[in-house]
Amino acid sequence: MLRRLLTLLTLTCLFTSIQVSAAPILILGDSLSASYGIDEDKGWVNLLSAKLPEHEIINGSVSGETTAGGLRRLPALLESGKPKLVLIELGGNDGLRGFTPQQLKENLTKIIMLSKETHAHVLLSEVMVPPNYGPRYARMFADVYNQLAEEHEITLMPFFMKDIAIYPELMQRDGIHPNAQAQEQIAEFVQPWVTKSFQ
Known part of the structure; x- marks a missing residue:
């Protein structure tokens, strides 16, 4: 009886391990996802991980990252993490640096295509620039997504x-980055979008 129970527990642990590693999620973002200005364990990506224990969440976000930087780092992240979902949250720093919408689109297109080549689902986050950049640029920027x-x-x-x-x-x-108080709200917002991506 004890041997049977131990075998069952071992199989359960193995199954759980397989389930967790079966659907890794890569967050490819910038400072908004990299816990800028707050403790990493209080960031929304870490909070999301706690809400989705069946997934391994890989935070590939870097403060100050542009779409070009994300594109350069992506192949290594795809190879090492083998994600089943890539959530792309990039573009804000492209806007802050005045990059053209065409440059933004070209880089994001390559990121999407590289992710799809690995048969990963892709969830693209809309990104907006501050209104002081002018309505025309803001509209063209949003249209890219x-x-x-x-x-x-x-x-x-x-x-x-x-x-x-x-x-x-x-x-x-700084008026740009969410504080610790906002992180739970972001995690709650993102969670259903991630869950839907696997359905």
Whole structure:
């Protein structure tokens, strides 16, 4: 009886391990996903990991990252992590540096295609630039994400900062990055989009 119980426990642990490693998720983002200005364990990616214990979440986010930087790092991340879902949250720093929407689209296109070549699902996060960049640039910038979602038949997740940036109490002093208080809200926002990506 004891031997049977031990065997059952071993198989359960093995099955659980297989389930966890069967669907790794790669978050390819910038400072908004890299816990800039707060403890990493309080960041939304870490909080999301706790909400989705059946998935291994790999945070490939780097503060200050552009789409070009993400593209350079992506092959190694795909090779090492072998993600089944790639959540792309990049473009904000491209906008801050005044890169053209065409450059943004070209880099994101390559990121999407590289991810798809590994048979990973792709979840693209919308990114918006501050209104002081002008309505024309902001519109062209936003259009890139809609075009990519349609052209590559991938899901476009609304920008998770849209309902946070309007509340000063949820932002750090720089007015750009969410504070620790906002992280749980972001994790709750992202979770259903990630879950749907596997359905």
